Amino acid sequence: MSVAIAPAVVVERSVPMAGAVELVVYHPPSAAAVNPGQFFQLAVGAPRTILRRPYSAAWSDAASGRVGFIFNVVGAGSAWLSQRDEGSELDLLGPLGRGFELDGDRPAVCIAGGLGIAVFLGVVQALVARGRKVTMLQGARMSAQLLPADRLPGADVRTATDDGSRGHHGSVVDLISSHFPPTFTGERQGGGIDLFACGPTPMLQSMIGLAQRHAVPLSSIQVALETPMGCGVGTCLGCAAPRREGGYLLTCQDGPCVRADRIDWDRMEDQFHG
Ligand SMILES: Cc1cc2nc3c(=O)[nH]c(=O)nc-3n(C[C@H](O)[C@H](O)[C@H](O)COP(=O)(O)OP(=O)(O)OC[C@H]3O[C@@H](n4cnc5c(N)ncnc54)[C@H](O)[C@@H]3O)c2cc1C
Ligand code: FES
Structure with missing residues (x-):
């Protein structure tokens, strides 16, 4: 690198x-x-x-x-x-930092809340280039804040807005439900999906809770973490995120893209949105 x-x-x-x-x-x-x-x-x-x-x-x-x-x-x-x-x-x-692991042949479902969509232009392009089936779930407060679907060529784009002005009226996390039950069934048969997520911590926590209720393995979910950062290169320790097995990882070096089973989601704090 x-x-x-x-x-x-x-x-x-x-x-x-x-x-x-x-x-x-x-x-x-x-x-x-x-x-x-x-x-x-x-x-x-x-x-x-x-x-x-x-x-x-x-x-x-x-x-x-x-x-x-x-x-x-x-x-x-x-x-x-x-x-x-x-x-x-x-x-x-x-x-x-570390980007997403994009190789694989299972269908890919990407989920973004708010400006979390920013990272997905390149991710979707790379997944499509690998011949993967890609669904992009995008949530925003209102229609005008959604990235136009033509910026995500090759993906099946579904939307959710808080005010109901486009797509599903409610959280973008609600849109994953339809992907999870078949995933669980498929997982047992060796199928399933890979999930890629980026957005505010409460959105990620809600998605993780839903995945756990559907018994979806958190190792099949990759998240792009957003923590406060100082140096960006592993020296200030300002970007610590709680590890599932105790202690912390550094978002700038171990992430920002990590498998969801590495994080202790109960200890993960939203440091930006109060
Ligand atoms: C790995 C990584 C990748 C990122 N990529 C993007 C990206 O692609 N697009 C993007 O828009 N942002 C992204 N961010 C967030 C971005 O770094 C911050 O929004 C930015 O540093 C804010 O700087 P500022 O000087 O404008 O605000 P500051 O003066 O630092 O903060 C002003 C106020 O905004 C709040 N704030 C700071 N960061 C955020 C945030 N992320 N969300 C909500 N409120 C915040 C602060 O708590 C404070 O109240 C990323 C963050 C990380 C860690
Ligand atoms: S931002 Fe300084 S250690 Fe990660």
Whole structure:
């Protein structure tokens, strides 16, 4: 794995869905090196921000040397990033951490809550390229905040919104139920699905609870964890996540993509949403 601090150039800025910004940067070494689910630490120049900010590579294209990032504005760092114009330089550290394990031949079901969808453009592309059947379950507060399905070519996209403005009226986790019973039956026969998830911790906990009630093995579920991060490279211990067997793992090194059976979900805290 090659990790570098590198000045990249912003070549495109757009609004992929309401409340989100997409920055496309040109940096061929990063575009060639990144695996879906890995992240970069982006340097931000906003006043009183010292630490870099972690962002998943939403997608990458080695042929054009481009990497895309999709994010929402929650504070000073993301506000600064959202104002980068075409032609401005962006300092990337990465790619960092472990991406998803994508090989396999079982159907893949991806589930994203809110900005968790950001990581799935590259994941879906890589799964489809492996010839896997892909279902993408996407949840948002309202219709305008859903990533358009044409950004996820090859996937069967199902949606859920909190306000019922598109798709299922309620949590995106409700949409997995229809995948679980056959999975359980299929698992016994050697079939089943692989589940890939990213979203707020309460959403992940609700999904894990449902999986356990359906006796779905947590080893068949991979999650992209989101914890606060300082260094991004294993030295500050700021990204600790509780391990099932006790102690902690480091999200920046052991993750962010981990098998769900490695985490103690009862001790996992939502550090962002109160
Ligand atoms: C591995 C990893 C990958 C990530 N990938 C993405 C991504 O692809 N797209 C994306 O939009 N975000 C992503 N994030 C979250 C992103 O790093 C934070 O939103 C960002 O660091 C916030 O920086 P800031 O300076 O704008 O806000 P800060 O000033 O650091 O925080 C401002 C406020 O926002 C809250 N906040 C901070 N982070 C989050 C969060 N993740 N969710 C909700 N509230 C938050 C803080 O608690 C605080 O109240 C990722 C995080 C990790 C660990
Ligand atoms: S972010 Fe510093 S150890 Fe993980």
